[in-house]
Amino acid sequence: MNPYEKQLFIESTYNKTQAHQFLKELLKDTLEPYWEHFPEPKDRKVAKSICAALLVHKKMYIHNLVEMMVKKSWLPSTTAATKTAEVIIQMMEVDMVDYIYKGEFLEIHSKWSMTEDMVNEYKSKIYKLPMVIPPNKVNMNYDNKGSGYYLDEKDSLILTHHHSKRICTDIIEILNNIPLTINKKVVKKAVHTNSGCYQKENESKEEFQARMEHWKIFLKQTEFVHGMIGDNPFFLTHKFDTRGRVYDMGYHVHTQGDSYSKAVIQLANEEVVSDSVDFF
Numbered sequence: 001m002n003p004y005e006k007q008l009f010i011e012s013t014y015n016k017t018q019a020h021q022f023l024k025e026l027l028k029d030t031l032e033p034y035w036e037h038f039p040e041p042k043d044r045k046v047a048k049s050i051c052a053a054l055l056v057h058k059k060m061y062i063h064n065l066v067e068m069m070v071k072k073s074w075l076p077s078t079t080a081a082t083k084t085a086e087v088i089i090q091m092m093e094v095d096m097v098d099y100i101y102k103g104e105f106l107e108i109h110s111k112w113s114m115t116e117d118m119v120n121e122y123k124s125k126i127y128k129l130p131m132v133i134p135p136n137k138v139n140m141n142y143d144n145k146g147s148g149y150y151l152d153e154k155d156s157l158i159l160t161h162h163h164s165k166r167i168c169t170d171i172i173e174i175l176n177n178i179p180l181t182i183n184k185k186v187v188k189k190a191v192h193t194n195s196g197c198y199q200k201e202n203e204s205k206e207e208f209q210a211r212m213e214h215w216k217i218f219l220k221q222t223e224f225v226h227g228m229i230g231d232n233p234f235f236l237t238h239k240f241d242t243r244g245r246v247y248d249m250g251y252h253v254h255t256q257g258d259s260y261s262k263a264v265i266q267l268a269n270e271e272v273v274s275d276s277v278d279f280f
Contacts, residue, residue, distance in 0.1 A: 003133045010129050010228075011151040019126035023052040030112060037094045038087075046073075046087045047096065054097065054110035056122070062088060062106045120217055127251040129225055130234040135176040139169045147249065148176050148237040159241045171246065172238050179233035179268035182226050182253070192219060192260045218252070225252040226264075233268035 001009070012018070031048060038044045046069065053068060054060065060068075066084045073080035088108065091097045098109040114122065128149065135148025139157060144164055147155045156162040157172065197215065199208040236248040236255065248254045255265055 007131060007133045008150060010132065011149050014125055014127065014129050015152070016126055019122055020049075020052055022122055022125055023055055024048055026114070026118065027051050027055065027112070031096075034094060034096050037090065037096075043083075043087055043090075046084060047091055050084075050088065050091065050108075051096070051110070051112075054108065055112060055114060057110075058113070059107055059109040061102075062108055065108055123217060124221055124224075127221075128237075128249065130180075130229060130236055130250060130253050132229070132232060132234055134179075135235055135237055138172050138176065139167075147172075147239060148235075157239050159239050159247065161242050163242075167240060172240075175238045175246065175248070176235060179235060180255075180265050181231070181233055181268045182229055183264055183266045184231075186260075186263045187226060190260060190263065192222070194258045194260070222252040229253070 027048065031051060034047070035044055038047055049069060049072065050065065053065065062085075065088065066081050069084040070077050070080045073084070088097070092099055092108075096111070098111055100107050100109070131148065136146070136150050138146050138148055140146055140153070144157045144162065144167055145155060146153045147157055149155060157167065157169070197212070199205075203211075234253070236250045236253070238246050238248050240246055248256055250257075253265065254261055256262075
């Protein structure tokens, strides 16, 4: 497998689409008896997405759930919000979700849960991994989409709220094409801990232990990513937020994390730093 083929394999295996497909496959047989109440295919699609979201989050206030579905919808926001709310009400009526009222807020609960192995597999798929070849050119269609991955030309370059206004992509191209490597000495000798590894005030022992289990999963996934990269250079893609600040899109490996995360990464093409400055 050449580097380009390896990159395509990584992209097709580790992404949100695959993670969500994994959830829908888990729910496929379970949801089948409910489809008699949802004759329209589009309504089934919305209901399936709602169940998948609740499988991950376990419970959500209805307004947050509607907002999440609207962002994924192909419909105008007002129409999508109305349609999502109607589907949720129908799901409540046919006992497809559980729900409770908390004051004036309605909280929707999943009727099903994942095993620990299922959670681990889902989390291993949802985050995009670093690129093993230089990223593709960004924003090729001048719509502020296409962040450098070869199989995802619709990935927004703007975090949270996408827009089509003109942005400067030169800095994104520069940052995307800086080859990086893993500092194996740091990985071998240092232990990845941070302030989150200590029990918080008013946090129960059970909550702390559950949080530490998630941390162990993250460390195990990070070890896998380090092994995948090996001694080869890798690349991180970057995006703007709505204020124009730039963030790298790494999760297991990134330059804007805690002290350990920063120490693990080094430049692949090292140069001696001199006293002179020559920008041009």
